[in-house]
Amino acid sequence: MIQKNKLLNFEGTVIYQNDEWFKFSLDSVLLANFVTLRLSDKKIMDLCTGNAPIPMLLSYKTKACIYGIELQKEIFDLGMKSIIDSNMSGRITLINDNIKNVYSKFSSDMFDVVLCNPPYFKVNDNSYLTENKIKCIARHEIEVLLDDVFAASRYLLRNGGTFAMVHRPDRFVEIIDKMRKYGLEPKKVQFVYPKSDLAANMLLIEGVKNGKGGLKVLPPLVVHNNDGSYKDYIKNYFQN
Amino acid sequence: MIQKNKLLNFEGTVIYQNDEWFKFSLDSVLLANFVTLRLSDKKIMDLCTGNAPIPMLLSYKTKACIYGIELQKEIFDLGMKSIIDSNMSGRITLINDNIKNVYSKFSSDMFDVVLCNPPYFKVNDNSYLTENKIKCIARHEIEVLLDDVFAASRYLLRNGGTFAMVHRPDRFVEIIDKMRKYGLEPKKVQFVYPKSDLAANMLLIEGVKNGKGGLKVLPPLVVHNNDGSYKDYIKNYFQN
Secondary structure (H helix, E strand, C coil): CEEEEECCCCCCCEEEEECCCECCCHHHHHHHHHCCCCCCCCEEEEECCCCCHHHHHHCCCCCCEEEEEECCHHHHHHHHHHHHHCCCCCCEEEEECCHHHHHHHCCCCCEEEEEECCCCECCCCCHHHHCCHHHHHHHECCCCCHHHHHHHHHHHEEEEEEEEEEECHHHHHHHHHHHHHCCEEEEEEEEEECCCCCCCCEEEEEEEECCCCCCEECCCEECECCCCCECHHHHHHCCC | CEEEEECCCCCCCEEEEECCCECCCHHHHHHHHHCCCCCCCCEEEEECCCCCHHHHHHCCCCCCEEEEEECCHHHHHHHHHHHHHCCCCCCEEEEECCHHHHHHHCCCCCEEEEEECCCCECCCCCCCCCCCHHHHHHHECCCCCHHHHHHHHHHHEEEEEEEEEEECHHHHHHHHHHHHHCCEEEEEEEEEECCCCCCCCEEEEEEEECCCCCCEECCCEECECCCCCECHHHHHHCCC
């Protein structure tokens, strides 16, 4: 069923989601807070935007035009509904398509920033068994592969433009490898640890198109206190 | 001048060092605690061993024969003196040579574990100006490059053997790249943060010769409390 959630603590913002399909989660919130924005940014693209939490969060942090692409019609519709109800349609443009089709929809080298919270998991024999189709496509590399994300980002970004992504640490070596292959030089990375004594379960990475080497590893982002409550700086991400 | 330091809290262990040349530091202690050892390990090699802190620390954790190679005669001599005074010459063998010469000194595929705390810095025009020659060679890639470390490690390690290194995060992308090139697949990495709100200034990385992909990012290693004192788990590294 469709739920209407008040998104974070921003007045007038609603987000529609469907628990059976896809929920926006901490990943998107962290990515929106991680990415480097500039006052001069004119165009921002969010690939695999889901129900558009990243464009909505970014709309409070930038005056740039924000675009989002989502393949799945059901999830795209939720995003559109959220944007209309939040009166953000003047700021955010959603497109219902596969990111493999950006080449015909957009000119190259036009975007200052490209973000992505892609499907995390490689497809295996069990991928289809445990989840419904919509959730499965959102979470597994069925329609969109890492290579597609990097290729589209390279095409869309201007020289010196910023690419930012959230993903899982077990794919880190592959991510580094492929970002460089596509000329998106890794510049900063932040590892997200559920608790201070647990292995990282998420990573935030930013690269610059045709940038120079030299990676900075930002301070650890620990999500929970030992008692399970959110750290104060995580709580602050949910407030205006 | 030569100082005689009691190394950590192990009875009977002394380490000789010279403040003007080279001091063993937290890096070596962290690497010795990070590396995965097995009961079945027979031979361990420490490349760029300096005054041999890593072999001495490992001697408490393994029954394997431990080898160390150090290029600089002055630092090698300190290591030998430490090992003799600590009655460890039956456990540790030091060699005064460049790691580029392991090919003539050792058969291939003989070691279960190879470690390295290499020179961290690329040579630039200022490298020679700020430091004396001995310290300079210990800290800069003058005699030993990353490629030399990986090539020697690949040669020495048996199939499935463990490579472990401490280095700096700004070289991380290059390290990942080259480890894979030399067939030392990265398996676990731990970032070391001076304080919980500061960027990482060290990384510990372990790979397996001809291993499969899949990287684990271990919990953050934060060295100091906010008041500047060492974290308790760091203090424990200095005790038996």
